[in-house]
Amino acid sequence: MGHSTLFPIRLDEPAVKAGHAEPAAAEWHLFRQALDHSSDGVLITKQPSESAWPLVLYANPASNAFLGRVASDSASGLTNGVPPSLSLSSDSPLWKSLKESHQADGVFSSEVILHDEAGCKNILQLRSEPVYDDSRQLTHRIAILRDVTQQIHLEETVRQNERLACIGLLAAGIAHEINNPTGSALLAAETALAIMNSPQSSEQMVACLRNIVTSMDRCGRIVRTLLRYSREEPSERQACNINDVAEQSLELARPYAERHGAELRLDLEPDLPLAPMNPLEIELVLVNLIRNAVEAGRGDAVITIRTGPAQGGVQIAVSDNGCGMNKEQLAHVFDPLYTTRRQVGGSGLGMSIAYGIVQKHQGRMEVQSQLGSGTTVTIDLPVPAGL
Amino acid sequence: MAQILVVEDDRPFADALASTLRLEGHSVLIAVTAYEGVQLGITHCPDVVIADWMLKHQLHGGDVCERIRIAWPNTKTIIISGYPDVMPQVDRWSEGTETIIEKPFHKERIIEAVNQALSRTTDLAANTATED
Numbered sequence: 019m020g021h022s023t024l025f026p027i028r029l030d031e032p033a034v035k036a037g038h039a040e041p042a043a044a045e046w047h048l049f050r051q052a053l054d055h056s057s058d059g060v061l062i063t064k065q066p067s068e069s070a071w072p073l074v075l076y077a078n079p080a081s082n083a084f085l086g087r088v089a090s091d092s093a094s095g096l097t098n099g100v101p102p103s104l105s106l107s108s109d110s111p112l113w114k115s116l117k118e119s120h121q122a123d124g125v126f127s128s129e130v131i132l133h134d135e136a137g138c139k140n141i142l143q144l145r146s147e148p149v150y151d152d153s154r155q156l157t158h159r160i161a162i163l164r165d166v167t168q169q170i171h172l173e174e175t176v177r178q179n180e181r182l183a184c185i186g187l188l189a190a191g192i193a194h195e196i197n198n199p200t201g202s203a204l205l206a207a208e209t210a211l212a213i214m215n216s217p218q219s220s221e222q223m224v225a226c227l228r229n230i231v232t233s234m235d236r237c238g239r240i241v242r243t244l245l246r247y248s249r250e251e252p253s254e255r256q257a258c259n260i261n262d263v264a265e266q267s268l269e270l271a272r273p274y275a276e277r278h279g280a281e282l283r284l285d286l287e288p289d290l291p292l293a294p295m296n297p298l299e300i301e302l303v304l305v306n307l308i309r310n311a312v313e314a315g316r317g318d319a320v321i322t323i324r325t326g327p328a329q330g331g332v333q334i335a336v337s338d339n340g341c342g343m344n345k346e347q348l349a350h351v352f353d354p355l356y357t358t359r360r361q362v363g364g365s366g367l368g369m370s371i372a373y374g375i376v377q378k379h380q381g382r383m384e385v386q387s388q389l390g391s392g393t394t395v396t397i398d399l400p401v402p403a404g405l
Numbered sequence: 406m407a408q409i410l411v412v413e414d415d416r417p418f419a420d421a422l423a424s425t426l427r428l429e430g431h432s433v434l435i436a437v438t439a440y441e442g443v444q445l446g447i448t449h450c451p452d453v454v455i456a457d458w459m460l461k462h463q464l465h466g467g468d469v470c471e472r473i474r475i476a477w478p479n480t481k482t483i484i485i486s487g488y489p490d491v492m493p494q495v496d497r498w499s500e501g502t503e504t505i506i507e508k509p510f511h512k513e514r515i516i517e518a519v520n521q522a523l524s525r526t527t528d529l530a531a532n533t534a535t536e537d
Contacts, residue, residue: 197487198415201509205421208512212428222424229421236417277459277488 059084059142059163062149065120065156071113072120075158084132084142084163085112112142112163119146119159126159129166141167176371195240195273199233206230255379257292258300260332260399264323266297267304271312280312280319287326293399295379300399303372307336307395310369314340314393331381331400338394343387351385407523410434410451412442412469413485414460418508422455425512426519439464446473451480453503453522455515458486467502474501481522485510 053060059081063072077085111130119126130142143166149158206229213219213226268282275282304323311321315338324335343351352373376383380400387393409431413419416437423433434449436442439460446454446469454473456466470482482501487508503522506514 195487197508198418201487202415202418202421204509205418205425205512205515209421209424209428212512225420226424229417232417233421 053078056080059161061116061161061163063116063120063146063159063161065158066117072116072159081163084165112144115144116146116161119144119161122146123156124148139167140165141170196237199236199240203230203233203237206233255294255296258295258297259292260290260295260300260325260334261286261288263295263297263300264304264325264334267301267308268323270301271305271308275308275312275319275321278312278315278319280315280321282308283320283322285322285324287324290325290327290332291401293332293401295399299375300379303375303397304334304336306369306372310395311336311338311340311393314338314342316341328398331398333396333398335394335396337392339392342389342392343385344389348385348387352383406430406432407452407519408432408434408449409519410436410442410446410449410454410473412436412439412446412454412456412460412466414438414457418457422515425515429516429519431519439466439469442469443472446480447476450477453481453483453519455483455485455519458484459488470502481525483515483518483522485515 053076056078057080060076060078061074061081062076064075066072110132112132115128115130118128125145125147127143127145130144132140132142134140143164144161145164146159146161148156149160151157206226210223210226210230213222264284264286268284272282308321308323312319315321320339322335322337324337326333326335352370373383376397376399382396382398384396385393386396409426411419411422411426411433413422413435414437419435419437423435426433434445434451436445442454442456442460443464445451451473454470456469458466460466460469466484466486470480470484473480474482481503483503484505485508486505503525504518506518
């Protein structure tokens with residue numbers, strides 16, 4: 019008999035039934051030691067029958083801490099079916115998730131937000147897997163609880179920092195862009211003042227005023243773009259035309275690209291279906307990819323942003339004719355903190371964050387690269403049927 | 406009155422600058438790309454070239470001025486730029502450049518720079534005449 023079936027049955031019914039082999043005492047002890055000392059919470063719950071709430075048959079000491087109880091009986095570990103009311107109020111989100119898990123067929127996972135007495139938010143990751151008996155009946159579930167509060171905060175901080183770095187980059191380019199229209203309006207206004215009283219001034223005056231209007235309008239647009247980026251990103255997705263997102267990204271990255279002598283080209287496929295996405299996040303990914311492409315260039319970079327259909331969705335690709343990557347670099351391309359540009363302030367987070375954003379969109383991201391001839395990053399975003 | 410070539414890829418800016426200079430009585434040519442700038446510069450022998458540093462694509466304003474000065478060594482050049490962080494690069498390059506002006510600027514600033522450049526041309530001509 020394998021351990022996987024042996025273990026849960028023993029906990030549910032500690033008394034060994036006839037026909038089942040007695041587990042070796044040492045083995046039993048090892049199981050208990052391992053679970054008792056795990057920093058992840060482990061809960062074994064019984065499929066509810068009459069009562070709507072699952073019964074907790076085993077809670078290891080770590081899960082007792084998550085449940086907010088003092089691990090008074092950690093030596094035994096067995097709670098022998100503690101009703102919910104004794105451990106947590108039935109409206110606790112953790113209990114709700116456990117109950118929900120018993121309504122699921124397979125693996126169930128959710129994030130549970132708990133507030134401790136001080137009012138601090140703790141985020142628990144709950145992953146519950148079904149446990150079957152010998153006749154393949156789902157009898158129990160084993161739930162692993164992990165405190166991911168710090169991890170999530172860290173991820174948020176890293177993402178926020180990368181976003182700020184990206185905004186910083188854009189802001190530098192965009193702020194410089196403002197100097198042109200401002201300068202243009204300034205000279206036009208001064209010219210207008212100078213010719214105000216001259217009799218043949220009307221045509222020139224109109225040209226000056228038009229120049230001021232156009233320039234100020236341009237300043238306004240630049241500032242709006244920047245503000246749109248620096249505001250908190252909305253998390254909801256909307257059906258977007260990937261071509262619009264490509265064009266917007268190109269506009270954002272253009273000042274940076276031009277300053278580095280790179281040429282940006284668009285190759286857009288018309289009539290693509292709309293895809294659900296957070297456009298700001300996808301723009302961030304594209305701007306990051308364009309930035310990488312510019313940095314891979316050798317002064318005469320040509321970067322092409324291409325859109326097209328993909329299987330079950332749309333595709334957008336950023337290609338460059340830069341230095342390319344070797345096998346080792348390619349293997350680490352999505353690893354956080356991996357960078358070949360540490361000396362020039364690279365954090366190595368750009369690509370892993372880009373990858374994370376694409377994954378969150380249920381998309382796919384692929385990198386093809388040839389040393390010496392360039393890199394292409396392809397992103398496929400799904401378009402659900404019926405959208 | 407002098408002939409001035411403005412090399413600036415931002416068309417509204419180029420137009421505003423040209424109006425300002427024309428009002429001062431100068432004759433102004435506008436080039437909106439680096440290549441056009443080199444071409445117009447070589448064919449027209451301007452007294453002064455005012456070139457934006459950050460032009461699209463490969464050549465920057467300094468490259469344009471350098472090429473024109475190969476053809477016309479007496480042509481004076483002024484660099485303008487909206488990117489303060491490229492100023493050190495311009496400084497390093499600045500051999501032969503009269504002035505570097507940061508955008509945005511008032512018309513007096515550019516008029517003064519043009520007049521200074523022109524007076525040097527005159528000085529040079531006067532010196533050459535004396536030496537003869």
